[in-house]
Amino acid sequence: MQELTGLRFKRLLLTGAAGTLGRMLRPRLKRYCETLRVSDLAAMEPAGDGEEVVIAPLEDEAAMLALLEGVDAVLHFGGVSVEKPFSTVLPANIVGAYNLYEAARRQGTRRIVFASSNHVTGFYGQGETILANVVPRPDSFYGLSKAFGENLAQYYFDRHGLETVSIRIGSCLPEPQDRRHLASWLSHDDMERLLVAALSAPVVGHSIVYGCSDNRTTWWDNAQGRHVGYRPQDSSEPWRAQLEAKQPHIDPTRPEARYQGGVFVTQGPFPFAGQPGGEGA
Amino acid sequence: MQELTGLRFKRLLLTGAAGTLGRMLRPRLKRYCETLRVSDLAAMEPAGDGEEVVIAPLEDEAAMLALLEGVDAVLHFGGVSVEKPFSTVLPANIVGAYNLYEAARRQGTRRIVFASSNHVTGFYGQGETILANVVPRPDSFYGLSKAFGENLAQYYFDRHGLETVSIRIGSCLPEPQDRRHLASWLSHDDMERLLVAALSAPVVGHSIVYGCSDNRTTWWDNAQGRHVGYRPQDSSEPWRAQLEAKQPHIDPTRPEARYQGGVFVTQGPFPFAGQPGGEGA
Amino acid sequence: MQELTGLRFKRLLLTGAAGTLGRMLRPRLKRYCETLRVSDLAAMEPAGDGEEVVIAPLEDEAAMLALLEGVDAVLHFGGVSVEKPFSTVLPANIVGAYNLYEAARRQGTRRIVFASSNHVTGFYGQGETILANVVPRPDSFYGLSKAFGENLAQYYFDRHGLETVSIRIGSCLPEPQDRRHLASWLSHDDMERLLVAALSAPVVGHSIVYGCSDNRTTWWDNAQGRHVGYRPQDSSEPWRAQLEAKQPHIDPTRPEARYQGGVFVTQGPFPFAGQPGGEGA
Amino acid sequence: MQELTGLRFKRLLLTGAAGTLGRMLRPRLKRYCETLRVSDLAAMEPAGDGEEVVIAPLEDEAAMLALLEGVDAVLHFGGVSVEKPFSTVLPANIVGAYNLYEAARRQGTRRIVFASSNHVTGFYGQGETILANVVPRPDSFYGLSKAFGENLAQYYFDRHGLETVSIRIGSCLPEPQDRRHLASWLSHDDMERLLVAALSAPVVGHSIVYGCSDNRTTWWDNAQGRHVGYRPQDSSEPWRAQLEAKQPHIDPTRPEARYQGGVFVTQGPFPFAGQPGGEGA
């Protein structure tokens, strides 16, 4: 894929660089900056040309302050990205998000692209289409922590002028794996398109955009975020027939089918006792 | 056109199979099911391979109950499809719709694709764009009966869990015939795309989608129904110059031009005494 | 209660005059007209001074045409007012409503006040507040027939200029009887206020107003219908403590508690298999 | 009426002080300021205690600049207040409004209460209720000039920080005179309440509020302007029976009845050729 912008940032920071998405994004982001600083808890590939590799736990306030030094903009992919007990989600995604934003404020960072999640609104139904300004209906502790991050981003913009694009990522995978992904899939190239748009738009305040490809089926309408300039180019359509053939029967009364969040809505050591949402209204 | 889904239904039912749309759809739908049951009041082509042909008046409760036996999903195109006296519309479209839904409920059918009509909202103006959740403004007894069908569908979903996609069909014809069709045209291929989307979406509750092609001019915005996954591929544009040349003068103060419903708004043995609607607001 | 308007209609028609509401309204309406024509299927009190009593089944087209002769405005309370099989609801509430409107059109009647029902939207939740322009979610065949009547009213206004105020009546009783009525109660005096407002407003097109008193708890917001001029003066509040003491335990997961329609949502010879709606969204 | 605020402004300016409303307001406003400056084109009552009387045509830029010197806040009632040819409305209401705002900006005035008019939205129907943020539908050159004034106010706030409350005045009269006034009437006391609220609210930006009393019937919903703190105490209701008796017949198809603007919509030397608006939608 050709370069998507004429901008070249002095130093971008990618957190969560050891994760699956982080590893995919690292070489892609390198092209848009002089220096790419990557960080994570865990060991990463050694620094290549124009790279800086830092081990920095999100929970460590001092480490985060140091990490943000000299950073123009952050792509915050660090933290827990699946459902976990609250005690696990809390330090990584809540304390960690606070540490990141506070460090960014103190270091004068201008913008954060926040890897939020569709699980912020996972309790809306698969039978409805929503805009980004709906009331959050998180489907998990994970989704709850991402809703916290979005509110934090709004606060840091309103109070401190620090801008954020919150991306409610769908299913970012090389290929869609099941029928839910026909709606939620975000290709790797479209992820790059979205990140570059979020970094290069001159003014964003705090904007929220769903991260999905140009799938024929979707639950999300980004009409309110056109100023961010994201235009997906990929689609889950080529996988449709094959995935539908593989998974012909879906029971629409099961929670994981009824809700956009899929299996997230039933995870954890307790039975599902919630209420189906506003489909059909 | 290639097959649009990897799903293959065990038995689909197409009502109204002797009608113009029914005859067009019959061979197209065959591809998506093991058995296609087709029904109508009138004689139809004899059953081909994998087909079942049933004469069943919509008004006949017992016949409808038998008709729905073993059916996975219905494409309900039966009934009156033009303006008629109320006494004609009533048995076919109101009693008939009830009989169909009640039979479907009793037989355990999971989904109905209901051929509703743009005439449910025909009294909105040609100078405005509407969403599918506007208050109905039917333009005829026919439109009124389709509005009834949509409410019936909502009830059967809310009360009995039976899902429906109501399609407010525009002008489904081989080619657009006049300037109104530049906005309202639905190509045969796009109709197939829409039906397959409505059948294959895993969860739909009761969803309403306007059935028109990707025409440059339109009065309808399907933003609230993206989860159904309909993406038209055709357009009335190639016929534009020719139709405009053929019909150069349109008086925008005449009811049939002012309203989306076109000539439906003035049909019947009484003069038009209504009020122009919210254009320009 | 003193008279609520300086208008005096030449002839008002009250249908359903033998019903509970009809009998309550008959003496109240007499004050606002020179002649009050009352009609029903069944025997009624003999005509008093300035009254005309007519036996006229709603299903009888010719009888309805005669009934509407010389009528300025109608208060249409006739038909079935509880849940019944569709075959019972159909002639009374669907055919009957058509006969009434068509007769009114032919006789030049200017306005109809239509006794619609909260059961048009009975599948909205008791945990949410709705406006009158929401998508109908009828909870019964009865509610479905009232939704039909509203659409019919819209059509006769758009097409023929015949105006209607549709009143989605809550629970019109001398006193609230249970905790649901704390929200849905409409006092007899407030009913009179609402009918007189609907008759006397100079311009109404087709307007929809919920019919409830000024109850502290409510599910309905009439903000879009202020032009009708209804201002309730009564409240269910004086009965609150007593009704709450009488019915202390309500299980919010039972359909009749979850939905505004109350027991209507579970009536009929089939189990409830529907889906709870958008509460909490 | 007792004083409505504990604030006492140093100097208020009332323009249009020779007009009907101006004369009514002059003694009322005096109580809320040390000095009340009043201005008009025409002769006014001589200055009383704490008053300053200035002849200053709105079209005279220099005179307006002088007029605004030392003024804390303005109540702008000057200009044409009925329908007139555009050539008459232009200098008084368009040039005049510009001169006032530009003078206020240069003199450091902090707030303007702008006497706008319901005729900014006079082409909405009497059969609908509107919010203050609807698209303007002016019914006259007069209404058009008031729409200009509102946009000017928005501009001077956005660009220069000068705050305005635009009041879309209904029918401000000692008593309602006809049935339209049952909806549109604004009592003199309520006018004072509204002006004092608009002057004393700490922050208003540019806010728009309809100026009507707490009438049972209304076409306007001030829900979006509660921060201004206007609570009407009067009502047209006591005059209802008498006005309805006096004017029993209203033809809802006549433009002056259909539209909120009343006779304004048909004034001028040309026939009415417009289109009835969104009633009944």
Add this chain to the structure above:
Amino acid sequence: MQELTGLRFKRLLLTGAAGTLGRMLRPRLKRYCETLRVSDLAAMEPAGDGEEVVIAPLEDEAAMLALLEGVDAVLHFGGVSVEKPFSTVLPANIVGAYNLYEAARRQGTRRIVFASSNHVTGFYGQGETILANVVPRPDSFYGLSKAFGENLAQYYFDRHGLETVSIRIGSCLPEPQDRRHLASWLSHDDMERLLVAALSAPVVGHSIVYGCSDNRTTWWDNAQGRHVGYRPQDSSEPWRAQLEAKQPHIDPTRPEARYQGGVFVTQGPFPFAGQPGGEGA
């Protein structure tokens, strides 16, 4: 004040009982239950008749689980209620809220009334009126923690069926103290009315209501929460003249005047660098 409901709960829990609001509420709540359990970190008044006093830090998971045993409904007023460093807000308001909800779920508690705050939306302007479903714009770490609590409540309802009314409390004080309170004041009696309404409404899902009295000036519109049944009876109006006289000059360009959150928007050891919000739009 007389008792506001005929319901009598078996056991209510009031957290934060040692705080200012907690002490005010304790005797009021006693009337609505057989047993009132009160808890806090700090020492409280000894248990009176029908009371249980428990020292239980919100951060202590085991203590919270024990605290919730046998509780029908909770009034959650515990935690930090002013702006504090994030490290202080986190354990009390974020971890504490989680512990409360998780304990409630495990113990089968049916409903929580959550003392949220207007500071969840404190960055909206004092020159605008908002509904409860706007996107959160917290003005402080405190406000951020309350936004978290609301999302947590939504999650526990959607996932576990545990109902909450979130009350965005304004300024709950014996009397309004400054001009901001003219809009934000919530009297003690109205607080009781709101809590009782929130406890006694049969179905609430997760509903959000602003907690303010019936003040003439307000920034908040509870139209979407009428089903909760809160009707304030008090008003800040009697204090208006006196407070306006005491504080005659307010600079609308200062952040604490521009924003609904007042001084909260400028607290903390850093200068205000945010952006004024949507006033005047």
Add this chain to the structure above:
Amino acid sequence: MQELTGLRFKRLLLTGAAGTLGRMLRPRLKRYCETLRVSDLAAMEPAGDGEEVVIAPLEDEAAMLALLEGVDAVLHFGGVSVEKPFSTVLPANIVGAYNLYEAARRQGTRRIVFASSNHVTGFYGQGETILANVVPRPDSFYGLSKAFGENLAQYYFDRHGLETVSIRIGSCLPEPQDRRHLASWLSHDDMERLLVAALSAPVVGHSIVYGCSDNRTTWWDNAQGRHVGYRPQDSSEPWRAQLEAKQPHIDPTRPEARYQGGVFVTQGPFPFAGQPGGEGA
């Protein structure tokens, strides 16, 4: 570019024909009419085949009346198109617009395509996406005059049935020149597409459409104007990398970056003292 419609108007009038846009449009429009009348204050190219050239100042009422004789439809590009003192904008854009509409009404012209401007809403933020029905926030006297023109158009439709499409033109240039143009650019070909759509749509009432190409980044959503039938085919994307490289640093706190109107918001002989708008909300 091929001809975009089969319609051929008898006589079109293009005002402002000596301006930059006028000169570009003149040969393009010629193809759609038998006679193209062009007008301006200043000298123009002499009349070609099928052309009529008229010098007619917009301020000259009599000249305008003559100019409109025999005209089917107008493309009104005349007047001031950059920020100027109010005294310059007034005659050209306010008096001039009135003269044009009044002349059109008297001459029986059926439709006007009005060159409005994005500066009608220039005080919305570059960090938000708006629909065409938002409350105007003009950024200049120029923008204010265009807002006046739109209201005038609405009035002439509502009162006289004269239709208008108001086009809020972005940056109509051969190529985008700076990063703001990446969002606001309208190619010459897309301008032609938009004008032809506005002329050929059978019914438009008064419709408002933003005039921009299919740019990846945009601030404007034309969802409410699909009935006009504008589908842009060009995009600013090919210029992106080059413009971003040329203008790498944008300070989002400067008014000209924060607001959609760009430098218009700071023009004039006075400092910017306004308030940043609703970004991030």
